[in-house]
Amino acid sequence: MKLTTKGRFAVTAMIDVAMHNAQEPVTLAEVSERQKISLSYLEQLFGKLRRAGLVASVRGPGGGYNLARPSAMVSVADIIVAVDEPIDATRCGGAQNCHEGEVCLTHDLWAGLNAHIFAYLRGVSLQSLVDAAHSRDALRKSAPTKPATVVLQERRPSLLAPLLGV
Amino acid sequence: MKLTTKGRFAVTAMIDVAMHNAQEPVTLAEVSERQKISLSYLEQLFGKLRRAGLVASVRGPGGGYNLARPSAMVSVADIIVAVDEPIDATRCGGAQNCHEGEVCLTHDLWAGLNAHIFAYLRGVSLQSLVDAAHSRDALRKSAPTKPATVVLQERRPSLLAPLLGV
DNA sequence: TATAATCCGACTGAACTCGTCGGATTTTGG
DNA sequence: CCAAAATCCGACGAGTTCAGTCGGATTATA
Numbered sequence: 001m002k003l004t005t006k007g008r009f010a011v012t013a014m015i016d017v018a019m020h021n022a023q024e025p026v027t028l029a030e031v032s033e034r035q036k037i038s039l040s041y042l043e044q045l046f047g048k049l050r051r052a053g054l055v056a057s058v059r060g061p062g063g064g065y066n067l068a069r070p071s072a073m074v075s076v077a078d079i080i081v082a083v084d085e086p087i088d089a090t091r092c093g094g095a096q097n098c099h100e101g102e103v104c105l106t107h108d109l110w111a112g113l114n115a116h117i118f119a120y121l122r123g124v125s126l127q128s129l130v131d132a133a134h135s136r137d138a139l140r141k142s143a144p145t146k147p148a149t150v151v152l153q154e155r156r157p158s159l160l161a162p163l164l165g166v
Numbered sequence: 167m168k169l170t171t172k173g174r175f176a177v178t179a180m181i182d183v184a185m186h187n188a189q190e191p192v193t194l195a196e197v198s199e200r201q202k203i204s205l206s207y208l209e210q211l212f213g214k215l216r217r218a219g220l221v222a223s224v225r226g227p228g229g230g231y232n233l234a235r236p237s238a239m240v241s242v243a244d245i246i247v248a249v250d251e252p253i254d255a256t257r258c259g260g261a262q263n264c265h266e267g268e269v270c271l272t273h274d275l276w277a278g279l280n281a282h283i284f285a286y287l288r289g290v291s292l293q294s295l296v297d298a299a300h301s302r303d304a305l306r307k308s309a310p311t312k313p314a315t316v317v318l319q320e321r322r323p324s325l326l327a328p329l330l331g332v
Numbered sequence: 333t334a335t336a337a338t339c340c341g342a343c344t345g346a347a348c349t350c351g352t353c354g355g356a357t358t359t360t361g362g
Numbered sequence: 363c364c365a366a367a368a369t370c371c372g373a374c375g376a377g378t379t380c381a382g383t384c385g386g387a388t389t390a391t392a
Binding site: 062 | 336
Binding site for chain 4: 209210213227230231
């Protein structure tokens with residue numbers, strides 16, 4: 001699953017599309033501006049997302065991207081798998097580290113972890129992320145104690161942040 | 167947490183030490199031979215494991231490494247954190263991708279995932295991995311239908327194997 | 333026909349990872 | 363006291379991977 005910044009960008013971009021997809025398709029230029037991701041990079045990502053069947057494209061002027069199915073039916077796992085192609089699985093599946101024909105000591109451990117992570121990300125829908133963003137917005141508006149231009153989010157460097165490079 | 171092969175090797179090596187640690191300390195030369203990991207690399211790993219307080223070293227001839235505490239009290243998370251030092255957490259903790267002073271759309275998602283993975287690995291003790299290895303051994307001995315030299319473990323390429331590059 | 337947009341493959345600079353190497357230090361045994 | 367066994371340590375390099383760019387092709391609109 002690999003969990004690189006590419007996957008993170010893809011999820012962010014998909015949320016953006018889901019939030020702005022009324023009738024008109026959403027152009028990558030808009031996403032680029034809103035999310036501060038370079039257009040070229042977005043093109044690369046959405047090529048994969050389209051091939052994976054997560055978005056549908058409309059070419060030409062007035063075109064852009066639509067979600068291929070309702071956001072409630074798209075999971076984060078879907079997005080990441082689409083974008084961060086699995087590398088060669090020949091790590092522990094073959095004779096690489098598994099020594100002398102035996103399954104290596106930790107095989108089951110990593111397999112279990114994989115299943116765990118996958119299940120977690122599979123359980124998070126795009127819709128739920130959109131909802132979360134909306135409720136954050138609502139919360140911020142209901143308590144506008146400072147001018148919006150100066151509001152800086154307080155940094156909260158989670159103890160767990162370094163894990164997985166997030 | 168990063169989950170690289172370095173972490174995997176460290177876990178494997180720790181299992182090996184736990185399984186062979188009677189009174190005498192275990193030398194890295196033995197671990198190297200049994201687990202097919204280069205000695206130099208093991209030295210590098212065990213330097214970190216020692217600094218993290220997971221193993222204790224005995225120098226000079228007859229020396230080697232002992233577990234610093236009972237294997238039931240060492241988790242996989244401990245080992246991986248000791249070896250795969252956290253990279254710069256400046257991914258989402260600051261203003262990098264979080265744009266315009268707001269928390270980026272996916273912040274909570276990744277934080278939750280981290281916590282999830284960490285909890286999982288925290289729940290797996292070194293002892294449990296040793297037990298699993300022992301029961302695999304017992305199973306293989308109890309059904310010796312073929313000469314041991316020819317027994318090849320059947321490959322079972324899990325569907326989830328590509329995830330995380332395991 | 334000009335323009336807005338997706339589409340695509342190749343490429344590069346930078347970072348990171350794996351693993352090595354040479355040597356220093358400590359301790360045991362003869 | 364000395365040789366050998368072992369840990370200890372920092373630096374380095376080859377290879378790989380990743381993030382992001384670039385130039386241009388294609389498609390559709392107006």
